[in-house]
Amino acid sequence: MNQNDLKRLVAQKAIEYVPLNAIIGVGTGSTADLFIDELALIKDNIVGAIASSERTKQRLEGHGIKVFDVNEVESVPVYIDGADEIDPEGNMIKGGGAAHTREKICASIAEQFICIADASKEVKVLGKFPLPVEVVPLARQAVARQLSDLGGQPVWRKNADGSPLITDNGCHILDVHGLNITEPLALEIQLSIIPGVLTVGIFAQNAADIALIATEDGVKVTEY
Template identity: 45%
Template sequence: MDEQARKKELAAKAAVDYVIENEYLGVGTGTTVSFFIAALQQSGKKVKACVSSSDATTRQLLAFGFPVVELNEIQGRIPVYVDGCDEIDANFNMIKGGGAALTGEKIVAQASDKFVCIADDTKLVKQLGAFALPLEVLPKAVEQIKKSMEGIRGVPKVRECITDYGNNIIDVSGLQIQDPLKLEEAINQLPGLVTCGIFAKRGADVLIVGSSDGIKITTKKNKFSFKK
């Protein structure tokens, strides 16, 4: 296991402490989440069922013996949602969608009371935008939204993948995201845009960071600064 993977595993294992037994659990997508699912199984903790953010996560959860239900099947809210990120700033705004699951992730995050973000320390940034911003887009709107992104000095590129919902992903590089919430709301107004990969309106509540020095756990109430 390389150093970055080890850091991800440290954060993932620490997140198991936030899982509430015999309750619904929201589960995100990505390599760090894969470590979390394995750690949860090893812990022996039992959940009522998992609400998955993607088909890939559903397959992994079922393979590890966890029951999975659709969000529409449950009443009330999900107590805890655990997911990773591609970038996160000191205000817990994030860029997500590197795994093309941003729509499912945003839906489950919005339905959850507590968002626990697990990440290695390479994901910490002073300002979002070094990681290309993913947008999930209806196929017929791809060219129109590419032009809109060029209009704000972004460099759009269509990713060679199709999402769980049959849509395209446009990755937009070159953005300097000074006001994540404002940009998220603006992009979300574009016709044909399904989901913007900025998670500012529904950011993280708890951040668990794995580093070479171990783990650091912070919340929105305990502000801190990043070196990058």
């Protein structure tokens, strides 16, 4: 199986965790896109969803799934999303799709976070994947200097045409290279209080409760 086959396999497995007659949280990214396509097949069994990005909102609505504003929803039973990296404790790096702020908000009101990924996303220590940090544009250089002082190598994320990537929140992304994140929770807290930082792509306070990992031998289920 190629990587896309593995992503589809785990997306199909995640449907087993979707409760009936509920509003669920849906993440952003290529694996989440495939999950949305599978969700469309059982859309009459759910009330609707909250979306972690405009991209996800459009895909859900394109399938005829009702999308609720997060402010309308007190909690959701599950939030299902992918990851750029996941460690043995369920801590993750997310934000490769520039949606980690809204992803973290959705995860914060979920009773259960289910991470869906292929085996290539499993790591012993977070940090090989550059850590996305969403920043207020005014603070981009100031934040970059502080990240450099901590040993990271921040790179301002650009679009393919060289223009600055602008998130759904009107912010910029600094991708921080060269980190070896042995204490995810401590670093998440430390970086989150830097003035101008909107959200850090470490998910330790909102770590996965269950990981569904697609392998050549099927989907591995890990509960944390």
